[in-house]
Amino acid sequence: MGDLKISSPNNEEKICEIDPIYDIIDYLVRCANISFKNPHYNKAEIRTSEKIQVAYKMYTQSPTQFLIQFGKYLSPNHIEYFQNVEINNTNKDYKACIEQLKLYHSNECKNKRIRNRRYRAMQKLQDTDYFSEKQMMYRNPLLYEQLVGQYMTDEEKLERDGADNENLTFLSMILETVDRNEMRETKNRQMLIEGETSTQTLQDTESTPSQGKRWGDFDVPDTKPNYIPETEKRCMINANERNLLREEFLQEMCSSFIEGRDIDFDYDSVDNNEEYDDLQQMSRDAEDKYFDSEDNDAETLEEHMQHVQEYGRKKSNDSNSDTLDVFMQHISNKLQQS
Known part of the structure; x- marks a missing residue:
């Protein structure tokens, strides 16, 4: 070569x-x-x-x-x-x-760039069904049940599950069945993980020696099973509390996407894609860096504002360009x- x-x-x-x-x-x-x-x-x-x-x-x-x-x-x-x-x-x-x-x-800039690109991708996904209630329920069914599902009435669940019945086809019925089966499997795995975590915490607590135990006392065996799934119970809460819990669920799903925890999403298509760069925000970051640096030699507020105006005019034509x-x-x- x-x-x-x-x-x-x-x-x-x-x-x-x-x-x-x-x-x-x-x-x-x-x-x-x-x-x-x-x-x-x-x-x-x-x-x-x-x-x-x-x-x-x-x-x-x-x-x-x-x-x-x-x-x-x-x-x-x-x-x-x-x-x-x-x-x-x-x-x-x-x-x-x-x-x-x-x-x-640098790692700092790379991580910030990736998070910004994922945020832009998340904004674009708002126009799809990726962040619809049903799709989010499929991705994290246990959290959905804990924060949203258990407080819904039967009528609300029927309305949620029957939202696509107008365009129902044989193929869509099959896909819906597959999605629900996968959702149940995901929920079961999440419950097992949560149960194992609870069991480990309980064992750690019980391993601490009791202060009142004396020599010759016998240990009483624990006859309780390690994990018992909670039976479905419906708690009545007001509309404001329901909205707060639903908002908490949505925020958690957004955080899951930004942090790269959506296992079925192709993050490489976003993390390495310059089309998701927020160029205006990058330009503002560059301006902030300039005015915080030693290059900004203004000694008075008037001089500083003059720098701001001149720099703003200079950058106005470059607002659609990557700062690098x-x-x-x-x-x-x-x-x-x-």
Whole structure:
């Protein structure tokens, strides 16, 4: 794929050292979600070998431009390689790219980016039935029963379960049966887990020696079963309390989604998807960071507000751009001017 560096420290053996840039480019081409288009062939995707050549040529011609183009798609452990190349000590623009990429790939920024993307995805899912009462009941039936179901009347349950009867088909009946069977299995598993937790807590309590026990006393065997499912009982509460419990259930289901606990959801399609970035919020975060930094040298309130207005005008045209992309474009413009 390229030239090899040959070294023979003892003149007895030759050790071939492959520059890690080849592995990094291979990762970008094969693993990262990057589109390489060929403008000469109706913008069709080019072959893998050509992609590698394009990326390597860009790196050899301008490492800074390479980072501008591909930096956000790198793996975090790749950044160390680019930090140790010689240009990092001589080129300010290159060094600025490295610092920005270190921040972008940090665990703190990554976790925040993922949570924000999941929040945006959750907002879009509001237009589907994913957060409908029935679907949430299927995903967490035990919690639903504890917070919502046990307080519903028979008429309300019939209305909930018969909501789709207008468009009822044989296939939908089969799917409904499958969903309900899975829901019962899920609920049984949740009850067993909850029962085991309660049993363990009880055993831990009973293992504590009794203060009043004397020598010669016999232990009284516990004849109670480890776990007895609670019989269904309907508690009457007022409408306001029911609404509060229903809201608590909804909040828990939203938290479950944001925290990645919905086991059947494809989180990779959201966590690695830039379409879910809240670009306006990212722009506001960048502004907050700027005004909290040393670059904001305002000494009076009037000067600070002037900075705010000027910065706001400057960023107004970039409100639909990723802050990292805006920064990289700024570096690219400087390179073209020099």
